[in-house]
Amino acid sequence: MIWFLLLVFLFALLMGIFQVPIWIMYGVLVLVLIYFLFRHPLLFGKDPKKMMTYLKKSKSPYMQFLYHLLQGDQSEAEQALEKIRSKNSKRNAKLMLLMERKQFSEAKELLQQMGAHKAKWYALCDIAIKEEDVEAFQQNKAKITDRFFLNMLEVDQAVFDGRREEAVALLDHMIPSLRGLKIMTAFQYRKHILEGRV
Template sequence: MIWFLLLVVLFAFLMGFFQVPIWLMYGILVVVLVFLMFRNPLLFGKDAEKIMAYLKKSKSPYLQFLYHFLHKDLSAAEQAMEKIRSKKSKRNAELMLLMERKQYGKAKELLTQMGRHKAKWYALSDIAINEGDVEAFKQYKEKITDTFFLNMLEIDQAVYDGKKENAVGLLDNIIPKLRGYKLLTAVQYRKQILEGRV
């Protein structure tokens, strides 16, 4: 990443030295940014295996955490979580671990520290499903507008009700429409359902 930034600075210096028009400089910058966005499989990747390989190779503690978490290696995920520097990312990682371990009381305490974010409402809805609190589930679900989270709640409800075939069918319907991390999450969840780990 440092080499890339050094190249950008050098390129900007050369463009300034040769007095390249500003609109051309912005055009090149936009092309480079779009190229980088599409190159990152976590954003637009269509192949779950390539996304998982990207997570495995990553040096970022949060991405290492995601890799271990998705493989259900919770002790390794917890070790990776300790290395995360960003408070927000660390809080999200801790929440994911608490939810996976079904420590809903601690998860609710952690969620009170989070702002009004769609992931917060999804987590609270998921807790309500697992605790059988229908009123809380309806209350939190109303605050979610993201279709991915709404679909995942429907799948979680089917799993909780013991209708695992329906959950797999719902996942089969949404997986072709997903990209990046959402795709990887859905594929891993489907795999866990089929293997009876959920």
């Protein structure tokens, strides 16, 4: 990724040195952006299977972690977690693993270290659902404005209450309008519900 951006920078520098007309520079920039978007399906992709293949083939430890976590292979996910260098990515990955393992007290401690963000409020709401803490759920839900996270909370509540068919129906309704990581998350969650893994 870094090499790709360096090449784009060098190319732009050379075009500037040779005083290439501005419309050609903008045209090249548009082509590079289109290429980048098609090369990375996690941004706007609509096919969860292609995205999973992309994650599987990726050399990035964080992408490998996501692949193994979404596949339900926690031991492989933990090995990939150890290889992640970015502090924020590692913290987010550790949080996801703790949530998957239902280690909520440790997850809450980790969440206290994180800044205010919609993913933090969602995780706290999810923990509140599992711990049946209605007050904490309402407090944290009030801070979420993202429609995707609010819909996922409805799905989480339905799963917790044992209404699996309703949860699958909610996901089926959501999936056609989603893109990127959101569609992959919803697709895998649906798969896990149908397999009885959650």
